[in-house]
Amino acid sequence: MIGVRATWLLTVRALRESLRQPANEVANAFIPLFFYVVTVGAVGSVAREAFGVSDYKGFQLPVAVLQGAAGVASGAGLAMTVDIQSGYFEKLALTSAPRLALALGRILADAVKAVVLAVLILALALLYGSGFETGLPGMAVLLLATFGFALAYSGIGVAIALKTGSPQAAQAGFIIFFPLLFLAPTFAPIEIFATWLEVIARMNPVTYVLVGMRTLVTDGWDWPALLKGGAATAGIGALTLSLTVLALRGRVQQ
Amino acid sequence: MAEAIATQGLTKLFGPDIRAVDGIDLRVEEGQIFGFLGQNGSGKTTTVRMLTTLLRPTAGTARVAGVDVIAQPAEVRRRVGVALQEVGLDELQTGREVLTLQGQLFGLSAKAARERAAELLEVVTLTEAADRPVRGYSGGMKRRLDLACALVNDPRVVFLDEPTTGLDPITRDAVWRYVQELNRERGVTFFLTTQYLEEADRLAHTVAIMDRGKVVAEGSPAELKARIGTDVVALTFAGGELAARAEAALARLEGVQKVLRAETEVAVYLPNGAAAVPAMVRLLDEAGAPAEELVLKQPTLDDVFLQVTGHHLQTGEGAGGAGAAAGTKLAGGAP
Ligand SMILES: Nc1ncnc2c1ncn2[C@@H]1O[C@H](COP(=O)(O)OP(=O)(O)OP(=O)(O)O)[C@@H](O)[C@H]1O
Ligand SMILES: [Mg+2]
Numbered sequence: 001m002i003g004v005r006a007t008w009l010l011t012v013r014a015l016r017e018s019l020r021q022p023a024n025e026v027a028n029a030f031i032p033l034f035f036y037v038v039t040v041g042a043v044g045s046v047a048r049e050a051f052g053v054s055d056y057k058g059f060q061l062p063v064a065v066l067q068g069a070a071g072v073a074s075g076a077g078l079a080m081t082v083d084i085q086s087g088y089f090e091k092l093a094l095t096s097a098p099r100l101a102l103a104l105g106r107i108l109a110d111a112v113k114a115v116v117l118a119v120l121i122l123a124l125a126l127l128y129g130s131g132f133e134t135g136l137p138g139m140a141v142l143l144l145a146t147f148g149f150a151l152a153y154s155g156i157g158v159a160i161a162l163k164t165g166s167p168q169a170a171q172a173g174f175i176i177f178f179p180l181l182f183l184a185p186t187f188a189p190i191e192i193f194a195t196w197l198e199v200i201a202r203m204n205p206v207t208y209v210l211v212g213m214r215t216l217v218t219d220g221w222d223w224p225a226l227l228k229g230g231a232a233t234a235g236i237g238a239l240t241l242s243l244t245v246l247a248l249r250g251r252v253q254q
Numbered sequence: 255m256a257e258a259i260a261t262q263g264l265t266k267l268f269g270p271d272i273r274a275v276d277g278i279d280l281r282v283e284e285g286q287i288f289g290f291l292g293q294n295g296s297g298k299t300t301t302v303r304m305l306t307t308l309l310r311p312t313a314g315t316a317r318v319a320g321v322d323v324i325a326q327p328a329e330v331r332r333r334v335g336v337a338l339q340e341v342g343l344d345e346l347q348t349g350r351e352v353l354t355l356q357g358q359l360f361g362l363s364a365k366a367a368r369e370r371a372a373e374l375l376e377v378v379t380l381t382e383a384a385d386r387p388v389r390g391y392s393g394g395m396k397r398r399l400d401l402a403c404a405l406v407n408d409p410r411v412v413f414l415d416e417p418t419t420g421l422d423p424i425t426r427d428a429v430w431r432y433v434q435e436l437n438r439e440r441g442v443t444f445f446l447t448t449q450y451l452e453e454a455d456r457l458a459h460t461v462a463i464m465d466r467g468k469v470v471a472e473g474s475p476a477e478l479k480a481r482i483g484t485d486v487v488a489l490t491f492a493g494g495e496l497a498a499r500a501e502a503a504l505a506r507l508e509g510v511q512k513v514l515r516a517e518t519e520v521a522v523y524l525p526n527g528a529a530a531v532p533a534m535v536r537l538l539d540e541a542g543a544p545a546e547e548l549v550l551k552q553p554t555l556d557d558v559f560l561q562v563t564g565h566h567l568q569t570g571e572g573a574g575g576a577g578a579a580a581g582t583k584l585a586g587g588a589p
Contacts, residue, residue, distance in 0.1 A: 002361060009358050017346045020387075087342025090308060091403060094336050095359035096328065252308070 006097035010105025011112070014079065018113060024075065029117055032068035033124065036060055040128075043187065051188050055218050057130035062213035063186050064121050065142065066206070069114035069150040070174075070181055076106035077157020077170035084165040084251075099252055103162065103244050107154045114150035115143050131217070138216040141226070145213055148233045153177075155240025162247035180206045205232035256320060258284045258411045258443035259305065263314035266300050274300040276467030277314065282445060282460070284410075287437050289454035289475075290447040291559065292464030293567050298447040299339050301464075302415045305445070306336045319411045332360070335409030339416050339447075341400040345389040349380050349399050352388060353406060360407040367406075374402040377432060393420050401429065405436075412436075414446040418453070430457055451555040451567060461555065465563040475555055482553040482561060484511055485527030487534065489520045490547040503541035507534060516566045521557060 018025055040057050047056035080103070083089040092102050122139060132138060160173040183200050184207040190198055201207045212229020215222040259282040266275040275297040282288045292298050303309035305318050307327035316323045319333035344352055350371050357367030375381045378398035383391060388399065397420050404412055414433075418426040434457065436442040448454055454461050455475045462472040471478060491497040494517055501515045504522050509530060512523040524530055527550045538544055559567050 006359055009355060013344075013347070013351075013355055016351075017344075020346050083344070086344065087338065087340050088344045089342075090338065091342040091356070091400075092359065093308065094306060094331055095356060095407075096332050096361055097359040098328075 002096060003098040003101050006095075006101035007104045007108065010092070010097070010101060011108040014076070014106050014109030015112060017079070018075070018109070025072075025113065025117075028068065028071045028075070028113075029120060031071055032064040032117075032121060035067060036064035036121070036125070037128075039063075039187065047188075051192050053189065053218075055131045057125060057128060058132065058217040059214065061122070061125045061130050061132075061217050062142070062210055064125070065118045065146055065213065066149065066181060066210060068117040068121055069146050070153055070178065072114045072117055073110045073150045073154035074157050074171075074174045075113070076110045076154045077159075077161040077173065078167055080106055080158055080161035081165060081167040081170050084161065085167075093252055099248055100245065103155075103158050103248055107151055107158055107244075110154040111147045111150040115147050118143055118146040133218060133220045134216045138221075142213055142216050145209065145229060145233065148230070148237065149209055152233050152237035152240055155237065155244050159240060159243035159247045162244065162251050165251075180204055183207075184210050186210070205236050208232035209236075256284055257317070258282050258286070259288070259316070259318050259445060261305070261314060261316040264301070264304060264311055264316050265313040266297075266304060266309065267312045273467045275304070275311075278464075278467075278469045280462065280469070280472075282443060284443055285437070285441045286459045287433065287444045287446070287457050289458030289461035290445060290464065291449075291451065291454055291461055291555070291567065292447075293449075293563075293565070296464040297467040298464055299415055302336070302338070302413050302445070302447065306334060306413055307331055319409075332407065333410050335404035335407060335412040337401050337404040337412075337414050337417055339419075341393075341396045343388050343396055343400060343403075346387060348385050348387055349375065349391070349395075350384040352399060353402055356403050357406045362407075370406055374405060377405075378402045379428075394422060394425055397421055398425065398429075409442065411443045411445065414444065416447055416449065418448065418450070426453075433457070449567060451559065455555045463559060463562055471558060471562040478555065478558045479553045482523065482557055484523040484525050484553070486551055486553050486557050487522040487524070487527050487531065488547075488549045488551065489522070489538075489545040491518045491520065491543065492546055494518055496543045499541055500538055500543040500545070503537050503543065504534065507537060512561075514560055514564075516560060519566075521560060523553075523557075 040060050044056040047053040047059065053059045089102065093099060122142070126132065156173055156177055157170050161170045183204050185201060190201055190207070193201060208228040209232050212225045215225045259280055261278060261280045263277045263279065264275060265277050268274055278301065290298050290301070300309065304311045305316055305323060307323055307330050311324065318330050321329045321333065323330050347355070353371035353374055354367045357370045358364060362370060375384045378401060380395060380398055383395060388396065391399065401417055404414065418429055421429065430453065433444055437444060458475065460472065460474055461478065462469050464470070489500065491500060497515055497518045497520050501513050501520050504510060504520065505513045507530065509526070510522055510524045514521045531548070531550060556567060
């Protein structure tokens, strides 16, 4: 019980701090929207002839959402290194809060921010003319999936931050993971990929997250795709959460 | 009455060859102010970090507030308050938010935490700055907020690692007054490390002196000083070479029990200091090593320190402050 409350308190604290540094969040929102507009502008008109996608605005919508979530989800790791370097992390570690709550508070705050950003991206995409096959319930599922993905993805940075305490390492970690977002059917359907890229993309869990989200926008309810997406997210989450727990253990009991 | 802190063979190695804390046995009675002294790198902070569950001991056991630090770390944290050597604060929150969050994380309700925060802000005279972000606080203000954080959970045992470093003399006195008040009125046990020997002398019921990871002396300040058993004549010379010559000459003086030298300073231990001073001055003249300064005094904790460790309490770079320098002086304000 105290763990839930502590996590909640630390989430609120992290969100409050984001509001006090709005510049970060503006950059996080700008990048996916920029790529969304530019990609749709560049490829949108030929997408139907080139690879049979009629609603390219819808096709790119989950890409923007995932990109936004990944950008936002790099925040927790960096913020964690600030706490570690300032010594505030130890101050929190000296309270009754379970130590996992110190990490979860940060991660949850990222997920909340990712959902807020996803709502913004969704609204702008719909205004821009994107369709959405599954309607309002589908949008809710999309936001839920964004929440899950951000939770899972944020754990990477937090684990690296806890392990190293270094902002450079936390940043570098993201440079390693960022390509995963593009080794997936990001710009075109997987069917037209070169074989080597298709093989990699099929092994990349992000592919399933992306495809699952995309069916909500462009196809309608496709339960197997959604389940695969959910399973992929859970897989990433299980991995990053385990790493976080391990790193946390190393940090607080040297 | 039970022990607030008890350790047995407490040891911390960093790598195979750094013995930061080397098998110490400490016993701190409940309701005491315990002064933990030692020069830079002697293992004070490492000890505090082990006792407060931030660091896992390499060997040995420790009980704090009646609880084993290895078996029940969470319970230890609930019962103790800690202000570490380095202030650890969140610059983006206000002082009030930091304190309130800290209280809530100790399980206080939102209302109780707010009240506790207001109370402590008053104690550390930060009420006026309470709603400004910590980023804009001065070093002393941050230190005070950090101290307040250590008290938020109404702890039975409080660890303060060099709490007055960086505070001006007035604030330092205020901190010590509050420590004494909590100790007297509420029976709170304090474990404090300090480089200011006069402070330890004035405040602590018991002190322990650490040197290279080991406890080399322990007792009440009065006991330790009495153990020296003599007066002390402290002399300062213009150079190390002069001091060495003086050291050799003074050792021959009748009644002298011990002569110790630290750089340009020489301390002579002898039963009746006042009577010996004229002879001492003559002897130094003959040896061609006139003293720049000569002080006759009762032994201080610094003399104890010198005697048990062979050196003065060296205060390091980071320790800073005019007050810190006073700790290195032999003469240190004795009557
Ligand atoms: N994390 C660490 N890794 C390696 N060595 C360490 C670590 N922490 C402390 N040490 C070493 O352990 C020894 C004791 O350090 P400690 O910080 O406990 O000393 P201290 O008495 O608190 O000194 P000061 O008065 O400067 O604060 C030192 O030699 C220090 O270099
Ligand atoms: Mg220290």
